[in-house]
Amino acid sequence: MIRTGSEYRDSIRGTREIHVNGGRVKDITIHPMFKPLVDIRARIYDMQHDPATRHIMAYQQDGEWHGINNRLPHTQSDWWDKRRATDTVLEDAGGIVTRVGDETVGEMWSLFDGQDVLNEVDPQFSENIRTHIGRVLHSDPFHVSANTDPKGDRSRPPQEQDPDMLLHVVKETDQGIVVRGAKYETAAAYANQAFTKPTIANWGDEAYSDYAVGFICDLDTPGLKFICRTGFAGRAPAEDYPLSNRFDEVDTLVVFDDVLVPWENVLFYRHTRAAMFMRATLHRYSAFAFTQRNLKFADMMIGAALFNVRQTGLDKLQAVQEKLAELACYREGINAHLTAAITLAERSPGGLIMPNQSLLYAGRVLASSQLHHMMHIARELCGGQICVTPDKAAFDAPETGPWLQKFYTVNEDWMADDRRKLLAFARDMLNSDYAGHRLTFQLFAQSPPFAHLAAVYRNFDWEGPMDFVKHAAGLSDRVMGETTRTAGDSAISRWFNTQATLKAAE
Template identity: 70%
Template sequence: MIRTGDDYRDSIRDGRDVFVNGETVRDVTTHPMFRPLVDIRAKIYDMAHAPETAPIMTIKRDDDVQAIGNALPFTQADWWAKRRATDLVLDTVGGIVTRVGDETAGEMWSLYDAKDALHALDPQFSGNIETHIAALTQTDPFHVSANTDPKLGQDSDMRLHVVRETDAGIIVRGAKYETAAAYANQAFTKPTISDWGDGDGSAYALGFICDLSARGLKFICRTGFAGRASAEDYPLSNRFDEIDTLVIFDDVLIPWENVLFYRSVKAAMIVRATLHRYSAFAFMQRSLKFADMMIGAALLNLRQSGLDRLQPVQEKLAQLACYREGINAHLSAALAMAERSPGGLMMPNQSLLYTGRVLAGSQLAQMMHLARELCGGQVSLTPDIASFKASETAPWLDKVYTLDDEWIAEDRRKLLAFARDLLNSDYAGHRLSFQLFAQSPPYAHLASVYRNFDWDGPIAFVKEAAGLSERVMGDKTLTCADSPTSRWFSSAPQAVETTP
């Protein structure tokens, strides 16, 4: 059943313990700091029902209508459909939302690929994977993903771990950071990159689906940007701030049917090695939209005064365009060169996907600074909306900011406010930091490239071109076959024939 927006709102009115800005939140659906994103998530649910958007937002399989974001990808066409749906959502809401479920569903597909390997390690939990993937497609929950740990000592009681076992399940204690957890339904909770403890029986090497309405959970949220200042002055901060949450597990029961792996460092390694195999695509697609927003804000500011005709300015705009098209090229090529996964799904070409992710993340700060330069100093100098409305100052501001019949003061003010919030505000700085670590730190991004790039091709070419003998062991370079992924999978991913 595809949920409605009201179904979703009702599902998170469950008495959970949410705290923000020193206060207890009684209802996240109405609280001013949470409501903007709750409304956007509800809007996405409603788009699956609206006649004009339902054909793009849903897919029919086995007589069931599924949300396209949750549906397993079996073909390239499935991926193009997912891309169209995400574009439709971002265009409809008029901005970027990152943690709304479609990007974290991909981590469940990675589990689907790993189910045989996890079964070989511990058969008692492998069946839970398919059960939860079926639930994701059939019950349509708001699904997020928790793996970021607070920086803690090795012996800290707040490192997420198993306290004890019961007939009903395991009791866990500790803490995790998770964006959107306070207003989501469930989270795939697993270890971070290397926090698995010592020995294969480590109590820290566990993964499970957490019902976010469970007793014992506490959600301690950072203060949101919404409501701090006028929405006229900060249009993005007030509409698109996704609240990050420190989730406290205070002896929380995780039923056995929700446990995916437990006391298995090898299982944790499998999950971490393949975690972003699919979700990196959605991450990059948001980066593409962010590039479009920077280009649009910069170019409109330049065209007001005709500065876009200057050669030095065009060169800077071309740099932004190269960044944007670099992301677009990696996204499109990753689909055009898609691969069959070990579990039989269709996955974006892994080398192209991960190198594109590095491009998008590593150059973002530079591109934001370039966009600031192109937008000019007025982005940081323009008075706020109150001054544009006050009787004593409005006439002067109207005169100063009106250029001609096309660019009146109000439109210029709106554009400058948009650019300021996109590039200069607290929200802008937060997004930059968030993008840097949203899918792992930069060194992990490069490690994924190293594991998935085909090193054999360049080596074989140079051996042949240089006339090296067969005694030269070029195949000792780390390749996909040596990656943590394929240590546990019997066959490497296979390329498929494609039709763009």
């Protein structure tokens, strides 16, 4: 059954060895650097019970309630429901949170699609993935993702350096496998379980490798150590840094010190083809949730910039309108790709409905590659005052407050306090340490740009443009080789055929 926020908090209290700032964390639910995100995740659980949001956040099946975002997508409407649920969460929170589960649970669905690959290794592994998907539906854990290793010397294979630089299996037992190494996992310290898997790796000529392992890790397992980066919450007053203090998702180096993983939690092992399949399809579903958050961030930039220019009437200037239009085009470009990815959804190899892969990955490239440029446009529209405005304490102090009230009051509608709040919001979103961290986080959370483009290359319909040019230029059939199509086999024709199949299935 779906959990409450209180049940979630209870589930992460315990004996975990969590370190931050050189000290041991006693209770992560009240620690100032972790509490803001723990509270947001607890709120998401409570929204599944709240009468005002339950119909958006949860669904009922066989007399049991489940979270919408954990539901396997079988129809296009499932994706519209997921999109609406995520928007509801972000709007309720008043900002963007990324690692809360909806963006990582989809990674397991890609293995559900690859059960034939898993069966080549051991049929038990495909059974394990079905079991764990069922557990997510029925027990509603906070599920996160573990990809990135400490790396080491990437010019050398892992076997030729400290073997622990990449997570690997050191022993097999009757109970399961014993693993050693480390993984970077955002939110791991306050989550319940992680889909732990290899990063992009150079396997060399090995068909089998102790590094080719994927499993579900219970984050309460003995032998795990959580070494967290310093959080942004509490480092500066919340009035001056409203986003840093509420939405920082703490990243963690999780050390696996000879950790036992039960066989029922192992999803693949010693099979590089399974590992490579997983890496190639990892974001088949989860890229949607990541890209949706870029859409919401675009809304935040537009809102902050528009409030700023309208205060003084600058929105009437053509140069300002053009910059606002650039932000709007960026926003609508993301929106169009997400909308089209659902509308032109495809049947996956495992029988699920996945967003149109070419459109989804192209939309992710747009959202990620242009983000830094859009942030700078928003900075320009917000003006230089976001980097020079004094903090709230100066506005409150009797010696300086009257002067700041005078110079920061724009008109009868925009008094100094609202002006200060807007500038503080824009500074934290665009100029702060937290803003820089979130921009860099795109390279970690969504994988690097070359991987984005590789995904587009693998999923774009290259034969469609070639077929058009073949006919337009009067080329012979042999230039197309084995990809020659019959009449009516265009990309759009094949899409209509797919849609007819999907409607029949629904």
